[in-house]
Amino acid sequence: xxxxxxxxxxxxxxxxxxxxxxxxxxxxxxxxxxxxxxxxxxxxxxxxxxxxxxxxxxxxxxxxxxxxxxxx
Amino acid sequence: xxxxxxxxxxxxxxxxxxxxxxxxxxxxxxxxxxxxxxxxxxxxxxxxxxxxxxxxxxxxxxxxxxxxxxxxxxxxxxxxxxxxxxxxxxxxxxxxxxxxxxxxxxxxxxxxxxxxxxxxxxxxxxxxxxxxxxxxxxxxxxxxxxxxxxxxxxxxxxxxx
Numbered sequence: 001x002x003x004x005x006x007x008x009x010x011x012x013x014x015x016x017x018x019x020x021x022x023x024x025x026x027x028x029x030x031x032x033x034x035x036x037x038x039x040x041x042x043x044x045x046x047x048x049x050x051x052x053x054x055x056x057x058x059x060x061x062x063x064x065x066x067x068x069x070x071x072x
Numbered sequence: 073x074x075x076x077x078x079x080x081x082x083x084x085x086x087x088x089x090x091x092x093x094x095x096x097x098x099x100x101x102x103x104x105x106x107x108x109x110x111x112x113x114x115x116x117x118x119x120x121x122x123x124x125x126x127x128x129x130x131x132x133x134x135x136x137x138x139x140x141x142x143x144x145x146x147x148x149x150x151x152x153x154x155x156x157x158x159x160x161x162x163x164x165x166x167x168x169x170x171x172x173x174x175x176x177x178x179x180x181x182x183x184x185x186x187x188x189x190x191x192x193x194x195x196x197x198x199x200x201x202x203x204x205x206x207x208x209x210x211x212x213x214x215x216x217x218x219x220x221x222x223x224x225x226x227x228x229x230x231x232x233x
Contacts, residue, residue, distance in 0.1 A: 004174050004205050015220035023104035024225055028232075032100040032188050032197075036076055039099045042106055043073045 074164030077191035079110050082163070084193040086127030089115035091181050092188070092197040093172060093206060098218065100188055101200045102225050105218060109165035115178040116170050121148040124168065131161040174209025175202065200226055 027035055062069075076096060083090055091114075092100070095107025114124055125148050133146045136158045144150070151157075155170035175181040175198070184202035187194055198206065200222065207219045 004209050006205065006208070009208075009219075011216060012220050012223060015216050016224055018217075019221050019224045020104065021224060021228065024102055024221070024228055027102040027104055028225075028228065030102075033190050035099050035102065036096065036190060039096075039106060040073060040076060043108070046106075047073055 074108055074110060076110060076164075079161075079163045079166060080190055080193050080195055082127045082131065083112070083124075084195060086123045088123045088127050089117070089120050089178060090124075090168075090196070091178060091185055092195055093169075093175070093181075093203065094167070095218075097197050097203050098222060100190070100197055101203065101222070103218070103221055105221060109167055111167040111169065113169045113172050113175065113178050113181055118148070118152075121151045124151065128159070128161060128166070131163050133157075133159040133161045133166070136160040136165060172206055173211075174206045200229075 027038075030038070080092075090112040092110070092112055094109070094111030095103075095105065096110050098105065099107065114120060125146060129146060135142065135144055138144065157168050159166045159168065171177050172181070175184070181198060181202070182196065184199050185196040186199050188197045204219060204222045204226065207215045207222065
């Protein structure tokens with residue numbers, strides 16, 4: 001198996017400054033199953049936002065193509 | 073949405089020997105980042121290939137991103153000829169990996185696992201330290217943020233010990 005250098009990596013250390021520890025500490029209060037359930041709830045929310053975005057774009061396109069109908 | 077519980081149950085019920093790695097393992101360890109697929113390392117024994125085929129067959133696995141109609145047979149012979157497969161199934165995206173950089177095979181990685189109780193199943197998940205090693209070994213710039221977060225998780229856990 002390949003040897004992996006696990007000493008502190010200066011690039012990763014820079015990225016660490018932007019990690020939100022408060023989110024991690026909150027997650028650590030949960031069980032692994034609760035963490036996965038939260039992930040799935042987030043996925044569901046993202047899909048709903050994407051669906052709403054698609055619908056809004058369709059409506060905007062339709063309004064641009066048929067301005068009279070969209071006013072009525 | 074990826075149906076993680078159903079995927080884990082399908083693998084578990086068929087007796088597949090597998091280890092959860094990747095984003096879902098990170099989530100299980102406390103990561104706040106999102107992931108869309110399940111990544112598992114599977115044993116390459118002949119019996120396990122048959123079990124993996126049987127577990128996923130009902131969910132119509134197909135090569136993710138491949139054009140529709142491309143000939144693809146989900147069977148043990150295909151698994152034997154290949155190694156790592158990125159799949160789309162009726163339950164969502166699933167990567168089944170025969171080997172992983174920094175971790176090797178299922179047998180090598182199984183020494184670095186914890187048992188998770190998830191959705192009524194007990195499955196092996198790579199431990200946090202090894203997960204960091206795997207991410208580092210992959211050497212992908214897109215993983216830098218994830219590695220930083222996992223290392224912070226480890227540090228926070230060490231602080232609270």
